[in-house]
Amino acid sequence: MAVRYGIVCDSCKKLLLIFPEGKSSRIRYDRSLAGFTAKCIPPCSNIIHFNKGMLMPYVVPDAATQRGQADLVDCRPVAKSHEAFRQVNE
Numbered sequence: 001m002a003v004r005y006g007i008v009c010d011s012c013k014k015l016l017l018i019f020p021e022g023k024s025s026r027i028r029y030d031r032s033l034a035g036f037t038a039k040c041i042p043p044c045s046n047i048i049h050f051n052k053g054m055l056m057p058y059v060v061p062d063a064a065t066q067r068g069q070a071d072l073v074d075c076r077p078v079a080k081s082h083e084a085f086r087q088v089n090e
Contacts, residue, residue: 001059001062002059002062002065003058004057004058004060004064005056005057005058006056006060007048007056010046010048011044011045012040012046014040014044014069014071015058015064015069015070016038016040016041016048016068016069017060017064017065017069017070018038026038026041026068033049034051035049035050036049037049041067041068056077057078058070058075058078059075060074061074
């Protein structure tokens, strides 16, 4: 299990994982929106508009990290606090 940042697709209800290391062909910065657009992973064709503040940390299975997406039932949101950070890393 790993902690990864992601955003939920409103259409398919999957967690789209955002990786800080390296660039993704699915994510682009849109200057007109002053934020990012991401294409959800097929078969979903939804376009997600977000800014960095909308990303949330989740504990996700290692297999989800490889796929770049996860089912919400397989993930656990992480509170942005030191207590939550300690619980995840124990």
